[in-house]
Amino acid sequence: MEEREISQAVIRRLPRYYRYLGELLENGVERISSNDLSKRMKVTASQIRQDLNNFGGFGQQGYGYNVKYLYTEIGKILGLEQHHNIIIIGAGNLGQALANYADFEKRGFILKGIFDVNPTLADVSIRGVPVRMMDELEQFVRENDIEIGVLTIPKTKAVEVANNLVNNGVRAIWNFAHIDLNLPENVIVENVHLSESLMRLSYNISRYHEEHKESK
Ligand SMILES: NC(=O)c1ccc[n+]([C@@H]2O[C@H](COP(=O)([O-])OP(=O)(O)OC[C@H]3O[C@@H](n4cnc5c(N)ncnc54)[C@H](O)[C@@H]3O)[C@@H](O)[C@H]2O)c1
Known part of the structure; x- marks a missing residue:
């Protein structure tokens, strides 16, 4: 083609x-x-x-x-016939929810690792994947052919962690932190903002009410 x-x-x-x-x-x-x-x-x-x-x-x-x-x-x-190795950085509410979502594997996204800085999470495993501490990150990324990093950490940490991932060979970031990452052009970034989606919903609710006011 x-x-x-x-x-x-x-x-x-x-x-x-x-x-x-x-x-x-x-x-x-x-x-x-x-x-x-x-x-x-x-x-x-x-x-x-x-x-x-x-x-x-x-x-x-x-x-x-x-x-x-x-x-x-x-x-x-969509590139779904290939496998993509992913890691999640930030094993809080959102990171754990994503890690629990088994359907990613169905689409070829293989959850290889979960990372956090909080030592109380060091004993936690999600669907058999243990939460690792950040000091293991660099070696893990290099040894496990990690293609995608998922950022579910506070926005104040996101830029630094994203740069660290990229410097260690990660080529794509699924960014849930509400901040623009400004990474090199060869790094693919997909930002996900549920709150923006909610604002669009809010806009459409307002518009609907506006349009139906006269017909009441
Ligand atoms: N994009 C969206 O639609 C959406 C929706 C909900 C939350 N969020 C964002 O996602 C992020 C996580 O939200 P949450 O509710 O899961 O928060 P949370 O506080 O439950 O989890 C954040 C986790 O990140 C860890 N962390 C902090 N600094 C770190 C670092 N430098 N390296 C590794 N781990 C680190 C914390 O220990 C914690 O476990 C926030 O930035 C939040 O604003 C985005």
Whole structure:
């Protein structure tokens, strides 16, 4: 397939296609038209066709999409056919909740280690993965081919820890701390901010009330 830049907007929609196609597969559906997929996903059929055309268009006229093929191809595009070794830094509320989420492994993300500075957590294991102290971090990262560091530490520590991870070879950061990390360009960062999502919800609630005021 010809290499071309895919817009971030399309990339953001791909995981949702992947999830719907995965559910169809689980239900034994072998093919689906863009119209059917459109009804299920509440996205226009033309948007679906446009999005999926980015990857050479897997659909066939009069046949629709081969669900398994499309699921596999999108999985490949998302890099999910490879294993990614991850570590979590910060074994507090959020770090432990993430570590407990077994579905990551299903998608190829292998939780190799959990780190913290709090010695009272040194005896804790989550799904068989022990919490290690930070003085073990550098060696652990080098020896375990760690690709992704998950930051669930206070924001005041996040920049220093992120730099430390990068200096030891970590190439991607899943950042939950509410701070911009400003890392070198070759480091991939994905910021997750639940509070921003909540603000969008709040905005939509306000807008809904505003729009329905007159009809009351
Ligand atoms: N992005 C989001 O949507 C979201 C949601 C909730 C929390 N958060 C953020 O995630 C972070 C963790 O939140 P929490 O509720 O789990 O906090 P928490 O206090 O329960 O856990 C933080 C953990 O980090 C450890 N820690 C502190 N400094 C460290 C360091 N230098 N190295 C390693 N470990 C260190 C602490 O010992 C503690 O166990 C905070 O920055 C919080 O603001 C983000």
